[in-house]
Amino acid sequence: MTACLIIVCGLPGSGKTTHSRRLAAQRRGVRLCPDEWMSALDVNLWDSAMRDRVEGLQWSLAQDMLRAGVTVVIEWGTWSRAERDTLRSGARALGASVELVYLDVPVYELWRRIQARDHEDPPITRADLDAWSRVFERPDEAEARLYDA
Structure with a gap:
């Protein structure tokens, strides 16, 4: 069995959980999602x-x-290049392959999905989403080349 770290990257509403669950099942892997742990511990997600x-x-x-x-499968959102670099280099130091899955969804669709699911407490606002979209560091082609296929 060959170790592999799969980093799932995207903003809220991009489909990280759905995609991560599918990947974990297909690849017989373990999915790590901080939102689920925090909810199980009854801790505020924010x-x-x-x-x-x-x-x-x-x-x-x-x-x-x-x-x-x-x-x-890491389902943290990984909004910054530095965070993704740290995970990638840490996994590679252990001899693991590393894949990046970037879920690029337009803000209007993210907002539609967030409103439809309506499960965050406190709720995400459109202003939150717009602000997060501005600080989110989208992976570019040069970064994508640093990962395994």
């Missing part, structure tokens, strides 16, 4: 300090699984 702690725990677990040859 608590950034707790999110950092949960993602730190998930990354530690992911590294153990990669060492064991498991496919790991």
Whole structure:
């Protein structure tokens, strides 16, 4: 069994959870989603300090699984190039292959999906989404070439 880290990148509403679940099932991997852990712990999804702690725990677990040859699907959004670079280099240091799945969805469609699912508490506003879209660092072709096919 060859270890593989799959980084699923995108804004809220882009389909990360749906896509990640499908990938984990197809590749017989383990999916790590901080929103689910935080909800299970009854923690506010917008608590950034707790999110950092949960993602730190998930990354530690992911590294153990990669060492064991498991496919790991990280569903964090990974909005910054630096965050994706850290994950990629960390997984490669363990001998794992690394794939990037970028879900590029127009903001108007993200907003439609977020309104339809209506499950965030507190709710995401259109202003939040517009602001996040401006700070999100979209992977470009040069970055995409750094990943395995």
